[in-house]
Amino acid sequence: MPVILAIESSCDETSASVCADGAILSNVIANQTIHEAYGGVVPELASRVHQQNIVPAVQQALAKAKVSKNDIDAVAFTRGPGLLGSLLVGVSFAKAFALAKQIPLIEINHMQAHILAHFIAEKKPSFPFLCLTVSGGHTQIVLVKDYFDMEIVGQTLDDAAGEAMDKTSKILGLPYPGGPLIDKYARQGNPAAYHFPEPQIPGYDFSFSGLKTSILYFIRDNVAQNPDFIQQHLPDICASVEKRIATILLNKLQKAANAYGIKDVALAGGVSANTGLRLALQEMAEKNGWNSFIPKMEYCTDNAAMIAIAGYHKYLKGEFVGQDVAPMARMAF
Ligand code: KG4
Numbered sequence: 001m002p003v004i005l006a007i008e009s010s011c012d013e014t015s016a017s018v019c020a021d022g023a024i025l026s027n028v029i030a031n032q033t034i035h036e037a038y039g040g041v042v043p044e045l046a047s048r049v050h051q052q053n054i055v056p057a058v059q060q061a062l063a064k065a066k067v068s069k070n071d072i073d074a075v076a077f078t079r080g081p082g083l084l085g086s087l088l089v090g091v092s093f094a095k096a097f098a099l100a101k102q103i104p105l106i107e108i109n110h111m112q113a114h115i116l117a118h119f120i121a122e123k124k125p126s127f128p129f130l131c132l133t134v135s136g137g138h139t140q141i142v143l144v145k146d147y148f149d150m151e152i153v154g155q156t157l158d159d160a161a162g163e164a165m166d167k168t169s170k171i172l173g174l175p176y177p178g179g180p181l182i183d184k185y186a187r188q189g190n191p192a193a194y195h196f197p198e199p200q201i202p203g204y205d206f207s208f209s210g211l212k213t214s215i216l217y218f219i220r221d222n223v224a225q226n227p228d229f230i231q232q233h234l235p236d237i238c239a240s241v242e243k244r245i246a247t248i249l250l251n252k253l254q255k256a257a258n259a260y261g262i263k264d265v266a267l268a269g270g271v272s273a274n275t276g277l278r279l280a281l282q283e284m285a286e287k288n289g290w291n292s293f294i295p296k297m298e299y300c301t302d303n304a305a306m307i308a309i310a311g312y313h314k315y316l317k318g319e320f321v322g323q324d325v326a327p328m329a330r331m332a333f
């Protein structure tokens, strides 16, 4: 019954989790509020805050799990992709812990971990399945053949879906991160109020830069005529943007599911916390006779529980790395 300590520090959340035999015992997430003033994550500040948060986050994760440092059998950590300085804090901590306790180290790809978060829940997808992974930095349709055998069949050519959410919220004068706020206002708005174009990109790839420009011009033109346009129509604007982002994502997912003959379809990454997207996927799944899988909210945005479950499956395979391992800002599957 391996007990694994997992560390996640790829962006602006410092997170630690303990899992025993594949069951998550704790998942502590320290958020960084320092970036709000800057409208986006400032990498240099992020790594400094990780340094302050990492030890208390691990202590809390151990305490909540009711295990001691000596009970840990292996340390799993996010090697990449992510911000190099942020990753460095988590990787260094994991290496030091493993060295001190003479236990193995397990490297995890952050994007694979978002997908493997589905194996925390009791209801698990069966291989092969398709996963739409949507975060602040990535938008991918992944054909998941096994735990660590994954193929990206479509991805964004420019902005990620989360970036489209965050940039829209910036245009609307909302603070960072904007995704959750767009979600909040969209619940009170009419998604058919405004029309934004759907980009025509071949295959299963995505593009969000044209949408961003059309939102920018739409707001600029309307504000020129009515300076209070945003305040008066915020819910309708958010609902219409959210709806378009969801349809761009799900139309491609449908196309891929049809082409690959897949019935198990999953959603992962920070944007999978979005209410409109979750509902739209459920609707599409019912229509197509798919089994849909959406992680619990706390496992959608960045968290160490997903690193722990991925670490558990690598532990079972005996895949460990040495003390010479270094973080990777860009990291392929
Ligand atoms: O996976 P994640 O936590 O971090 C990255 O690895 O990027 O994803 C963060 C992204 C941000 O762009 C944030 O605005 C978006 O997820 N997000 C949401 C919601 N919650 C987080 N977007 C829309 N609706 C939400 N409820």
Ligand code: ZN
Binding pocket: 110, 114, 135, 136, 269, 270, 301, 302
């Ligand atoms: Zn992420």
